[in-house]
Amino acid sequence: MDVKIYTTPTCGYCHQAKRFMDDLGVKYTEYDVSRDRAAAGEMVQLTGQMGVPVIVVDGQVIIGFDRARLQALLAGGNGKRRISFGLKIADAGPKARPVGALVGAVAPGSLGEKAGLKAGDIVTDINTRRVSNAAEMEKALAGLKPGGIMTVLFRRGDKPGKSEIVL
Numbered sequence: 659m660d661v662k663i664y665t666t667p668t669c670g671y672c673h674q675a676k677r678f679m680d681d682l683g684v685k686y687t688e689y690d691v692s693r694d695r696a697a698a699g700e701m702v703q704l705t706g707q708m709g710v711p712v713i714v715v716d717g718q719v720i721i722g723f724d725r726a727r728l729q730a731l732l733a734g735g736n737g738k739r740r741i742s743f744g745l746k747i748a749d750a751g752p753k754a755r756p757v758g759a760l761v762g763a764v765a766p767g768s769l770g771e772k773a774g775l776k777a778g779d780i781v782t783d784i785n786t787r788r789v790s791n792a793a794e795m796e797k798a799l800a801g802l803k804p805g806g807i808m809t810v811l812f813r814r815g816d817k818p819g820k821s822e823i824v825l
Contacts, residue, residue, distance in 0.1 A: 659732070659805070661686035664701040664712040671723040672711040678725065682807060682824045683772055684732060732824050733806045743799055744768020749791040750780045756813055758782040759795035773810055773821040783811035 661679065663686050665672035679686055689697035691710060701712050704719050713720040715731040744765030750758045758780040764770045775781070781789050784798040785808060802808055804825055812819045 659684075660714075660716055661732075662689065662714040663687070664689045664691050664697060664710055664714075666690065666692045666710050669710050675711045675713060675723040675728070678723075678728070682732070682822055684824050729807060733803070742768070743770045745770040745775065747781070747792045747795055756780060756782050757790050758813070759789050759792045761812075769808075769823065769825060773808070773823045774819070775810070775812065775821070776814065779812045779814050779819070781810060781812045783809075785809055 661684055663672070663675060663679070665676070665688055667690065676686075676688065689701070691698035691701055691708075698708070701710075702708060704714065705712055705721055707721070709721060711723055713723075713728060715728070718731050720727050720731070745768070746762040746764075747759045748762055750756075750760040761770070761775050761777055761779045761781065763777050764775050781795055783789055784795065785802070787794075787798045789795045789798055802825055806825050807822060808825055809820065809822045812821075
């Protein structure tokens with residue numbers, strides 16, 4: 659996925675857009691149009707105007723920080739390939755609190771690692787879908803599409819955790 663963002667240092671919406679993409683783990687190339695005349699010219703050529711931010715996702719132009727449109731473009735995968743998360747999971751057990759899917763191992767470089775999961779975590783929700791055991795987690799993961807966004811809630815010891823990633 660090719661993502662570019664045209665910004666200026668004083669633009670609040672530019673900072674919000676970059677933070678949004680950073681939080682999702684989306685790699686992008688930033689062009690500061692206040693210092694880069696060639697980038698400023700390219701941006702004007704694309705949009706016909708000088709307002710920032712301008713975000714380009716695989717050739718699709720977004721003027722301003724339009725979160726909904728940005729999410730839709732980032733989730734634009736074709737959905738034909740199965741996603742591998744690189745996780746070994748099991749039921750957390752009947753006495754576990756909270757109930758969920760226990761992460762036994764996380765493969766290096768996997769989407770599970772990108773989501774920040776570690777062995778011993780208990781996954782409780784995926785995209786607002788409750789996960790009570792390993793089978794429910796498998797079903798929740800099977801329904802996700804490449805390019806989509808996944809929000810995972812988990813417990814690490816006594817502490818809750820939350821992560822969002824682009825698949």
